[in-house]
Amino acid sequence: AQSVAQPEDQVNVAEGNPLTVKCTYSVSGNPYLFWYVQYPNRGLQFLLKYITGDNLVKGSYGFEAEFNKSQTSFHLKKPSALVSDSALYFCAVRDMNRDDKIIFGKGTRLHILP
Amino acid sequence: DGGITQSPKYLFRKEGQNVTLSCEQNLNHDAMYWYRQDPGQGLRLIYYSQIVNDFQKGDIAEGYSVSREKKESFPLTVTSAQKNPTAFYLCASSSTAYNEQFFGPGTRLTVL
Numbered sequence: 001a002q003s004v005a006q007p008e009d010q011v012n013v014a015e016g017n018p019l020t021v022k023c024t025y026s027v028s029g030n031p032y033l034f035w036y037v038q039y040p041n042r043g044l045q046f047l048l049k050y051i052t053g054d055n056l057v058k059g060s061y062g063f064e065a066e067f068n069k070s071q072t073s074f075h076l077k078k079p080s081a082l083v084s085d086s087a088l089y090f091c092a093v094r095d096m097n098r099d100d101k102i103i104f105g106k107g108t109r110l111h112i113l114p
Numbered sequence: 115d116g117g118i119t120q121s122p123k124y125l126f127r128k129e130g131q132n133v134t135l136s137c138e139q140n141l142n143h144d145a146m147y148w149y150r151q152d153p154g155q156g157l158r159l160i161y162y163s164q165i166v167n168d169f170q171k172g173d174i175a176e177g178y179s180v181s182r183e184k185k186e187s188f189p190l191t192v193t194s195a196q197k198n199p200t201a202f203y204l205c206a207s208s209s210t211a212y213n214e215q216f217f218g219p220g221t222r223l224t225v226l
Contacts, residue, residue, distance in 0.1 A: 009154075034214055043118075043204055043217030044157075090156065099162075099170065100212060101147075106156040 002027045002095040006105035013081045014113050021076040021108045023091030032094035033074045034102065035065055037087050044090060050074060061085070081112045117141040120205050120218035127192070127199065127225050135190045135221045137205030145210065146188040150174060151202040151220075160203075163188055192223065200225045 003026045013019040025031055032051050036044040048059025055067045065076045076089060091105040117140040127133045139146065145164045149157040159172030163182040177196025182188055188207075192199045202222050206215040 032212065036217075041202075041220070041222070043120075043219045044206075044215075046214045046216065049214055094212065099164070101159060101162060101172070102215060104157040106154065 002093060002097060002103055004033075004091050004093045004103055004105045006089075006091055006108045008108050009106075010109045010111065012111045012113060015083055016080055019078050019081040019085070019110065019112070021089050021091075021110060023074045023076065023105060025072050025074060025091075025093045027093055027096070029096055031074075033065075033067065034092040034094075035059065035063070035074075035076050036090045036092065036104075037061075038090065038107075039087050047076070047089075083112045083114050086110055086112045118205060118207055118216055118218035120203075120221050122221060123219065125221055125223045127223060129225065130194045132191055132193050133223065135192070135203055135205075135223070137188045137190065137218060138186055139188075139205075139207045139216075139218075140186065141207055141209075141216060142185070143207035143209050143216070144185070145208045146182070147206040147208075147215065148172075148178075148180065148188070148190045149204045149206065151204055157204065160190065199223055 005024045034049045035047040038044045048057050050057050050067045058064045088107045090107050092102045095103050119138050121136045147162045148160040158174050161180040163169035179191045204220050205218040208215045
């Protein structure tokens with residue numbers, strides 16, 4: 001079965017430090033992978049996606065993600081965290097066995113400490 | 115939140131009532147989705163529609179109903195059969211099932 005896992009419920013990072021939010025996936029075939037961000041009481045906003053090509057994908061707000069096929073991971077990264085990056089982050093994968101619906105991870109809450 | 119609107123932002127329901135949540139998009143997207151979000155559980159798919167006049171059940175469709183009479187609109191009805199409807203409901207759309215989804219701002223439903 002297709003699945004996506006976010007092993008950390010919460011990540012704390014000091015402002016200005018690099019941040020990483022982890023995501024691993026399990027799919028048959030080539031994965032379509034996504035990252036979204038959610039601010040309190042708001043809908044999700046698309047950050048970036050990997051379909052094919054370069055393993056390092058650049059997205060919105062200075063975020064990037066590294067696709068690693070051998071480790072089946074798609075970690076979200078940013079070189080220097082801002083307090084405004086504090087939010088809930090979701091990793092997602094396309095489920096090719098179920099009408100291409102998107103499967104979302106449970107989310108990781110990112111706290112950037114001033 | 116792109117070109118997707120949801121209304122109302124907050125909704126209160128009494129026991130035994132049906133309520134309808136509105137979702138409208140002006141992105142000309144074919145596919146539309148309804149999700150339910152509960153704390154610590156991520157997003158769970160209720161219903162989805164890939165084309166007008168067609169929709170499919172998601173993972174937690176019991177107690178919900180939808181219609182897709184127009185491309186722009188995908189309303190969700192929470193029926194009295196849904197025993198625990200208090201949650202944050204999110205509508206989304208995408209140009210195709212392969213592409214990223216765009217989300218509305220959400221409706222928070224509370225049962226009194």
